[in-house]
Structures are given as C-alpha cells and as structure tokens.
Amino acid sequence: MDSMAIFQTLISVVPVQDVVYVAALCGVCAALMPWLPVPAGAASVYGRVYLALNLLAQNFRNVANRTKPGSAPGKDGGSGPAIVLLLGLGAATVLGACTVSGGTAGINTAELAADAGAIDFAAQAIEAIPGLSAHLSADQVALINEALGGIKAVTAQIDAASGGVIAVETGKGWATSLAGEFQTILTIAGTVASALDPAVAGYISTAEQIVPLIEAAVGLTPATVSVAATGDAPAVRAALYRGV
Template sequence: MDSMTILQTLISVVPVQGVIYVAALCGVCAALMPWLPVPAHAGSAYGRVYGVLNLLAQNFRNVANRTKPGSTPGKDGGGGPAIVLLLGLGMATGLGACTMGGGSVGIDTAELAADAGAIDFAAQAIEAIPGLSSHLSAAQVAQVNAALDGIRTVTAQIDAASGGAIDIATGKGWASSLATEFQTVLTIAGTVASALDPAVAGYIATAEQIVPLIEAAVGLAPAGVSMAAAGDAPAVRAALYRGV
C-alpha cells in the first residue's frame, strides 16, 4: 500500500473536526505550562490537574515551568494565578468549540461551484427534453419549474462567492437545497422516462450520481463516501455537460 493510499485511508476514518479540537487544546496547554507553578504534591487535586495539562501539552520536561532556581514548588492549590490560568484554559477550549461548531470554519467554494454548475446545466437539459412536458401533469410541470428556479437561485449565490471561502453552515445549506431541488427534477422526469428516448433514462441515472458528490463537497456525506466522490466528481460533471 503506497503512502497516498494510507493517507486517504486515515483521513476517511479519523474525524477531522475532532483532531482539530485536540490540536487546539494541546496548543493552549503548551502555552500555559511554562506559567503554571509546580505542585507541591503530585497526588493532590492540583497536582493531578497539572499532570493532565502537562500530558496534553506534551511537555515531557522540554519546557521549564517558571519557578526560580532553587525555589520551592507552589502550593497544592496552585495559587490565584494558576486558578485564573486554568479558568482561561476552560474558556479558551469552550470558545474554540463554539467557533468550530458555529460554522466559522471556511470551506473552499471551488468544488461546490463546479457541482452546482453541472446540476444547473443538467436540470435545464432534462427540462428541455422533447416531449417531456407533454407526459407530465400541470402540477408536475409546476414542481419542475419551481425546482429550476431554486437551483438557479442557489447557483447564483455560490457563483457570487466563488473563489472565496464560506462557512460550513452556509455551504451545507446550499448543498442541501441543490440536492433536494435537483432530486425533484430527477424523480418527476424518471416517472415518464420509459415513454421517452432510451437515452433519457441513462442520463437521469448519471445525473443522480451528482447528488452525493455535492453533499460530499461540504461534508454532508460520510468520510468514506467523500473520499470516493472526490475522485468521481470530474467524470460525472463531464458526463452531465455532454447532455442527453
């Protein structure tokens, strides 16, 4: 197994967001350790907390705590400064989690925009299939038109942000809307595909493959699916642009 395959496998099984949380926590601990007084007794409450922080900071005696040479260890309570620093650690960790969970981490819009463009093209290509509308009810035609409007609206929003970064919540909202609207078009067209050119059914089957791709682009799909989808995306988009 080559190194790239191993890396992709690890990425697919390790929760990336959890790794970011751990890395942020370790970084905060590493910054605090030089300022915390050494506990008088390792078995005390403060001593145990100190030991955990030291482990998270991966200190391992590489960073000397700020005690003067020859001075005695600090009290088991750690003193006022230590308490303030420990509270700061808790607040920093909490704020970090809120920042990540609140959707402030940006994602690149390039892949999302590429999938959105292919969906917009495919939806219009399906709607323009000769004879399609004559096999649909008035209600189905209205549903298709509403879905096309929704796809155009979201695609325009993505295009406006293309080349930049958007927050996770926005990306997931756009991807979810596109997937839902496009699936409406595919489902309705699929009900009458047998009455149309045989190529229509094949195109619809290909178009359905773009749904998990756009979900994978913003993390809505499981990690394993996301890795596979990333490799399939260019081929699926190219097939959609070839038309029916």
C-alpha cells in the same frame, strides 16, 4: 497505567478529525506549565488539575516551573487569580482555534460552484425535454418548477461566494438543498422516461451521478462513494453540459 500510556489511550479514542484540537490543547498546556506553581499536595483539587494539565502537555515531570513548591500563598502554592487567568487564556486560545478551523475550513467553493452550475443546466435541460410536460400531472409540473427555482436561487448564492471562504455548515446546507431539489426533478422525469426518447433515460442516469459528487465536495460523502470516484466530477459535469 503510567502517564504515557494514558496519553496514548486518549489519542487512540479521539476521532481523526478532532486530533488537531487535541494537538492545540496540548500545545497550550505545554506553554502554560512552566508558569504554574507546583502543588503542595497531589491529592488537592489544584494538584489534580495540575496533573491533568501536565499530562496533556506531555511534560511527564520534565518541565521546570517558574516557582518553587509552596513558594506562593495558599496550601497549593500560587496565586489563585493568576492561575485562573493563565488557564482562561489557554482555553480561549484553544476555543478560538476550534472556531476558525471548524467554521470556515474544508469547503472548496470552486468545486461546489462547478457542480451547482452543472446541476442548474441539467435541471433546465430536463425540464425542456420535448413532450415531458405532456406526460406529467399539473402537480408534478408545479414540483419541477418549484425545484428549478430552488436550484437557481442556491446556485446564485454559491456563485456569489465562489473563490471565497464559507462556513462548513453553509456549504453543507447548499449542497443538501441542491441535491434534494435536483433529485425531485430526476425522480419525476424518471417516471415517464420510458415514454420519451431513449436518450432521456441515459441522461437521467448520468445526472444522478452528480448528486453524491456535490455531497462529497462539502464533506457529506456517503459511505458508498469512494475518494477515487469523486475525481469523476469533471467528466460527469461535461456529460451534463452536452445535454440530452
């Protein structure tokens, strides 16, 4: 298999979300290659490292190195410390890009805050349904109150960060917490919905639609939720704000 075929095979097996990291690594290798000495022997350790870097740089022997083969100390040519330094700088560049890209990008805090606000409103609206508590046990009432407190606390955190940059894992944690607390309220209320006003069941059914939408806002979209469906979030939020 030639070098181009190997590179194409590598790209084909990399997950789409990680291609940007491969591209960054290739760019770093391309920048390093002109400064690395050509190895005296391809079978040596350095020769194999050089071949791998050349492959990632997509040079395919077209790069003009700054030094001639064997011009520097050692069988493989080149100063060991200098090579290590160059490789270290390249690795640091790639790792730095991964940290910034993977740690802060991809969360729409405005969308997350909008969904959280609608969930907070709907949770309180369901808890305030006339006669609801009369059909629930003391334990169920306690669970609803606990869930309400959790939703309010997370919503406050989201509001404080809205419009800024947050870590992806932070956003996912908030969305998971909100979805779980809200689902607790929906499940408990759903068990007695038939004994209440018929509108209650319809409201609960509508409220359930926002759970996958807030998950989609932070990249936790279930396989059953299409990209087009996430565009319904404003309509779902509006329906929740209309109340029972």
